[in-house]
Amino acid sequence: MNDDVREAVTLADEPAPRPKPWYRQPLVGLVVGSVVVAFITTSISLYMYNISDTALLDLSRPGYEAVRADLDPVDNLSFPDDGVITSETIEAFDELYQKQLNKTKSNPFKSDALSNASLNLGGIPE
Amino acid sequence: MLYRVKIAAFVLLVIVVGTQPVSAQQQAVLTDAQIDIIRQNCQLSKVSLNRVHANDVVIRVNLGQRYETIARRLMAPLNSRIAKNSLDNVALTKTTVDFNRAYIDFTDAYRSYDASVKKAMSIDCREEPVNYYRQIELSRDNRLDVAETVEQLQKLAKQYGEQVQEFGETLSEEQQL
Numbered sequence: 591m592n593d594d595v596r597e598a599v600t601l602a603d604e605p606a607p608r609p610k611p612w613y614r615q616p617l618v619g620l621v622v623g624s625v626v627v628a629f630i631t632t633s634i635s636l637y638m639y640n641i642s643d644t645a646l647l648d649l650s651r652p653g654y655e656a657v658r659a660d661l662d663p664v665d666n667l668s669f670p671d672d673g674v675i676t677s678e679t680i681e682a683f684d685e686l687y688q689k690q691l692n693k694t695k696s697n698p699f700k701s702d703a704l705s706n707a708s709l710n711l712g713g714i715p716e
Numbered sequence: 717m718l719y720r721v722k723i724a725a726f727v728l729l730v731i732v733v734g735t736q737p738v739s740a741q742q743q744a745v746l747t748d749a750q751i752d753i754i755r756q757n758c759q760l761s762k763v764s765l766n767r768v769h770a771n772d773v774v775i776r777v778n779l780g781q782r783y784e785t786i787a788r789r790l791m792a793p794l795n796s797r798i799a800k801n802s803l804d805n806v807a808l809t810k811t812t813v814d815f816n817r818a819y820i821d822f823t824d825a826y827r828s829y830d831a832s833v834k835k836a837m838s839i840d841c842r843e844e845p846v847n848y849y850r851q852i853e854l855s856r857d858n859r860l861d862v863a864e865t866v867e868q869l870q871k872l873a874k875q876y877g878e879q880v881q882e883f884g885e886t887l888s889e890e891q892q893l
Contacts, residue, residue: 643823643827646773646776646826646827646830647773647776647777647780649773649774649777653766653770654770654773656770657770657771657773657774660771660774660778661774661777661778662778662781662782664781665781665785665789667785667789667790668789668793669789669790669793669794669797670793670797671792671793671794671796671797671800672797672800673797674801675797675798675801675803675887676887676891677884677887677888677891679797680880680881680883680884680887681884683790683794683880684877684880684881684884686790687786687790687876687877687880688877690782690785690786690790691786691873691874691877693782694779694782694783694786694869694870694873695870697863697866697867697870698775698779698866699772699775699859699860699862699863699866700863700866703768703771703772703859704765704768704852704855704856704859705856708764708768709761709764709765709768709852710757710760710761710764711753711754711757711761711849711852713749713750713753714746714750714753714754714849
C-alpha cells in the first residue's frame, strides 16, 4: 500500500473535529464586541452632553414642546473682518450693532417669576 | 508629647471653626401654618415651577444667541478689521475681552441657577415642605446672580457701542484733515 493511500486511511480513521461551543463562534464575538464598543461610545457621548451646557439648553427634550415656538430665529448677519475702515464703514457697523443691542435691553431674569405669589405660595411672606 | 500634639490640634480646630464668618441672613423659620400652605399647594407650586423653568431655558437660549452674535459676528470682526488697518483699537479690544469674560460668568451663574431649580423640582413638597421652600429660596438668590451678570453684559455691550461711535467720530475728523 503506498504512502498516499495509507495517509488517506489514517485521516479517515481520525474522529471528526468537535464543533466549537456557541460562545466561541467568531460571529458571537463580533456581535458582543460591537455592543461593547457601542456602549462605550454612547456613554462617552452622554457624559459630554451632560457635562457641557448642551443638556441645559436642549429644547428637543420632552416637556419643552410648549416653549419651542418662543425661540428666536438665528440671526445670519455678518460683518466682514477685511477691508478699509472709513466713517461709512463705522456707520454701517453701528446700524447693525444697535439693532442687536436693542434686542438685549431687557433683563428677563430680574422678574419675580420665583416669588411666592408666582409659585402659589402666596400665604408665606418672603 | 503626643498628648501635647493632640491638645494643640484641638485648639487649632476650635480657632479655625470659631472664626468662620456667620451669615448675617438667618433663614426665617417656617411656622406650621406656612408648612401646611406648602403641602396643600404642592401640586400647583410644582406646575408653576416647571413652567418657570421651561421659560427660563428659552430666555437663556435667546439671550445666549444674541450675546454670541454680538461677540462673534460684530465685535470680533470689527476689532480684527481695525487692527488690520493699523488703527488704535485698544479700548474696543479691552471691552470685548471684558464682555467675553462676563459671558462666561453668565453661563456659570445660569448653570448654578438651573441646578438649584432642578433640585427643587425633584423634592416632594408634601413629604419635605421645608426643604422644598429652602431650595426655592436658594433658586431665587441664584436667579438674582444671573440677573446681575445680564446687567453686566448689557453695560459692556452699551459701552462698546459708545466706543465705536467715538472711534467713528475720531476717524471722520482725521479724514477731514
